[in-house]
Amino acid sequence: MTSGRGSTQGVGENVSGESPEQEPDLVSDTVTVHEDVELERTIGLAGGLAIGIGTMIGAGIFVFPGLAAGNAGPAAALSFAIGGTIALLVALPASELATAMPRSGGGYFFVSRSMGTSYGAVVGLGLWLGLVFAAAFYLVGLGHYAAAVLAEVGIVLSVSPIIPLGLLFGVGLTALSILGTENTASLQNAVVAILLVVLTLFLTYGGLDALGLFGREAVPEALFPRGYLPVLSTAALVFTSYLGFAQVATVAGDIKQPGRNLPLAMVGSVLVVTVFYVATIFVATSAFGAAHLATLGETAMVEVAREFLGLPGAIAILFAGLLATFSSANASILSASRTVYALSRDALLPRRASEINLQYGTPHIALLAAGGPILVLVATGQVSVLAEVASFLHLIMYGLICVAVVLLRRRNPPWYDPSYRMPGVPALPVVGAIASFGLVVFMQPAAIVIGVVVIVVGYLWYRYYAGTVELKGDF
């Protein structure tokens, strides 16, 4: 089945006899060229930032404050700062790699091209499932918010509507992606803009209040009520909040001026959300105290807003929470489908998996491959396990991204010519790799076991299905 193609093609074939697709001949600021076919790059800096921020801003602010404060007390703000720092340490090398390889597939693409197919396969399959876990987590969060809306308008149900609502939204989002939603990007931009405005207003008011400007007694509280270790385990839990910056790289093939826009979008979105997260946790814990906050669960922010601003505040945060968890889930489903496509392009999954629906122009099989498992996971309703497995799988990839930069800088292959070079090599990426792998240690055993199983299964799949495939970074 293999035929003589260009020299830049990966070699080998999978069980079905498919070989990796050829790399493009030219990658410019506006276009990717394959022989005489051009692929237009259409996402600008604002679009890239919206993907990053829109994916990230859901979980950290709207689902975690109650859980995090219960684990770590007011020091949960520190947990978020640690998560943000690690994310930044990975965003820098990811940016460098993305400017050298502005192709769809994100972290999978970088690792497979710099460290070889076996690492790539493990990371790629892990990224796909990591996004599936993340999307399931966002959907459960969305279910919590939708249920809170029902409660707010006085609809009382005999069974908890959280999981059914999460499932409903999961089916809806998958169907929406398959049937072809027009203008999803501009919609995402608008959602992110609204979110940032609502949160800025809320945090400004809450922050001033917390600092005692409105004459309220601040509750004096121990910063580390349970010691230092929970700060790290909470950082591991809430790291799911920072998965979005890598999503920017999964659409790297569509980004205009990738050399400039990819680093700005990735690093910028991490900085923006870190500031928002830390401020939010600070405000939330000063409104109620960590112990009370912990009793309020996944929708604790609604009560915080009600405390400050009454019913209008609660409604605004409910609305924002719905938007945020919705856009996070949507972005994750789309990224998961992009990852399936990248894997099938490289013959690590069947070519059929990236087939496009003739009527709607959408990759229905890849989208179902994301949406199907998501529903199964949503049905479990396990917020913290889902979040940690997603974090685990991403952290492994992030650690390897850091390693990849060090390797590529040392080997310096002829094709490696990033237009953005991160500072502090090798020290910073080494710290980033240690931090990424290290954070995994602080997760709950169930998440670690599931994560390791996914990685082992991924490796076995590669050995069975595509053992002879070799992917070249040369393009």
Add this chain to the structure above:
Amino acid sequence: MTDRPTILLPIRVLEGESIPEGVPELLATAHVVLLGYHVVPEQTATDQARLQFEERATNRMDQFEEMLTDAGATVERRLVFTHEAQATIDRTIYEHDCLAVLVPQATGPPDDVLVAVRGTVGVDRLVRLVSGLFADTDTSLTLFHVLDESESEADARTLLDGIADRLDANGFDADRLDVRVADSAGPMNAIVDVANEFDAVVMGESDPSVVTFVFGMRSEQVADQFLGPVLVIQRARPDAESESNETAASGSGSRE
């Protein structure tokens, strides 16, 4: 023989859109940039669509290229998968420095063409386009201008006669040329009303303030209401340095 004007012909190559009847004849003396494009929804990677549809699209492009070259045009082709048709069209206009874009719609043999003139701006490009396309054919032209409030009919006649002289100097037979002035509240409606007597329309882009270059407001409305093909003259792109020098050179040459 006048220079072949470069004209962009965008075709949605996979959605059954074809080159309509009469269009190859209309472009017979042009240098056609044949842009086959396919719009992919945002949830699909453009490369994913390329993998699946490249062959089919290339076959269609081969047919289209043949239709145009058979009629006498020279053809350069581009095949693009995109999320945003407008971005692709703009980039192509810019990269090929296209004088005009054709909104392709069916026409008979182009015997009568309406040329809507807005003002003195862009007249150089209009003359280049019209003489390049029609000087060596039997097509008759009607230069048409709609008066605005501050203009007298005499002003308009002077403007149109000036253009007619320059076309004449470029080798366009004066017998096939007509001028017409209308006094109407809306230039757009006036053009649409008159256009129905003609086989094709040539007109300028909308105001520069409007960012949509190709199907910018006014030309888009005309294209929607007029059943035949509309050629939309493009403004010179800002850094098309060499091109504007060329215009100046050929312009002064033809005025002798």
